[in-house]
Amino acid sequence: MDNIAHSLVGAALGRATADRHVARAALVGAIAANMPDWAEFFIGCCGWSHADSLVRHRGITHALVAAPFEIAALTVAIGLLARIWIRWRGRGSVPSWRWLTLCIGVACLSHLFMDWQGSYGWRPFLPWSNHWYYLDWVAIVDPFFWIVPLVALAWGSDRHWLPLSGIVVLGGAITGIIVWRYDIVANWVLVCYAVICVVAIIGWIRYWFGPVDRQRLAVAALLLLAAYTGAQGIVSERRQREIRQIAQRRFGTAASWAALTNIGQPFTWERIYASADTVASDDWVIARQLQQPAVAQAITDTPDGRAVAQFARFLTAEVDTTEHAVYLRDARYARAGRNGWGVMRIRLK
Numbered sequence: 001m002d003n004i005a006h007s008l009v010g011a012a013l014g015r016a017t018a019d020r021h022v023a024r025a026a027l028v029g030a031i032a033a034n035m036p037d038w039a040e041f042f043i044g045c046c047g048w049s050h051a052d053s054l055v056r057h058r059g060i061t062h063a064l065v066a067a068p069f070e071i072a073a074l075t076v077a078i079g080l081l082a083r084i085w086i087r088w089r090g091r092g093s094v095p096s097w098r099w100l101t102l103c104i105g106v107a108c109l110s111h112l113f114m115d116w117q118g119s120y121g122w123r124p125f126l127p128w129s130n131h132w133y134y135l136d137w138v139a140i141v142d143p144f145f146w147i148v149p150l151v152a153l154a155w156g157s158d159r160h161w162l163p164l165s166g167i168v169v170l171g172g173a174i175t176g177i178i179v180w181r182y183d184i185v186a187n188w189v190l191v192c193y194a195v196i197c198v199v200a201i202i203g204w205i206r207y208w209f210g211p212v213d214r215q216r217l218a219v220a221a222l223l224l225l226a227a228y229t230g231a232q233g234i235v236s237e238r239r240q241r242e243i244r245q246i247a248q249r250r251f252g253t254a255a256s257w258a259a260l261t262n263i264g265q266p267f268t269w270e271r272i273y274a275s276a277d278t279v280a281s282d283d284w285v286i287a288r289q290l291q292q293p294a295v296a297q298a299i300t301d302t303p304d305g306r307a308v309a310q311f312a313r314f315l316t317a318e319v320d321t322t323e324h325a326v327y328l329r330d331a332r333y334a335r336a337g338r339n340g341w342g343v344m345r346i347r348l349k
Helices: 003-018 025-033 035-043 050-056 067-089 097-116 144-155 161-180 187-205 211-251 293-301 303-311
Strands: 256-261 269-274 278-280 285-287 315-320 325-330 343-347
Touching: 003 025, 003 097, 003 144, 003 211, 025 035, 025 067, 025 097, 035 067, 035 097, 050 303, 067 097, 144 161, 144 187, 144 211, 161 187, 211 256, 211 269, 293 303, 293 315, 293 325, 303 325, 303 343
Parallel strands: none
Antiparallel strands: 256 269, 269 278, 278 285, 315 325, 325 343
């Protein structure tokens, strides 16, 4: 999912697990929840090409084998920095290594699960297996993963201008994003978002909760998100069974299929079915053209082609003989056109 969601859920997890034992547990949780993405900087993500990002993003830093090392490294770093800070200031309590590890570990692992639950995918068994896994439950961007933990964090914060300023800035940015892309957001989501915002403001002004209850508030927010995610998972499993049956009737028992999550449209999925030579939905059909010699050459003989073929869930191709080029697309993100994130142009020699 997006890094706003990772940060807010991580902050709620930090507060829920270790608020009484680790100073600034919410901040620690927010940092730890982004650790698999932070770690990509150490393997050179700033210099990645588009093809590199397809292969390396959500790569080894998101694999299960890397998680213990990331948790240990961040725990040691934050633990030592906290001790240096406390010694320099001459006051404060030293965080327990046990509680700090728990706080960071839970938040870091939440990143992996949240990435797995969408339709982009996750490769947990790198470097031994490059296979992508998809739950197809929750969209890669979901407003409820922003607003629910933000309200809990706000209600549990100190009544001071500094946390209020941060909450207002972040809440305003989230609202701006939703207003900017309101055209793809379901009406009921917009209504729920507006109601939650009003309730959040009233709750802050009337001081319904405070720092004493912030750990329980964080737990309640996480349980609400878990129920929301679980409900989408249950509905998704039913929808996937229906789609699998349709795909097999349409293309035979060897057909592949997916229920792709829709951003801004919780509890809805796009049907997609595929055979060796066709990718289709209910209202469109695309010839894959993967058997053409030029396409096979692009996929096997070029780094960019291999990268797209490794990443794409539903690979399609177009050959342009006038340009001596092959356009490879992942039908999840691009079904036509020659520009865009889901398209790779490969010039043949």
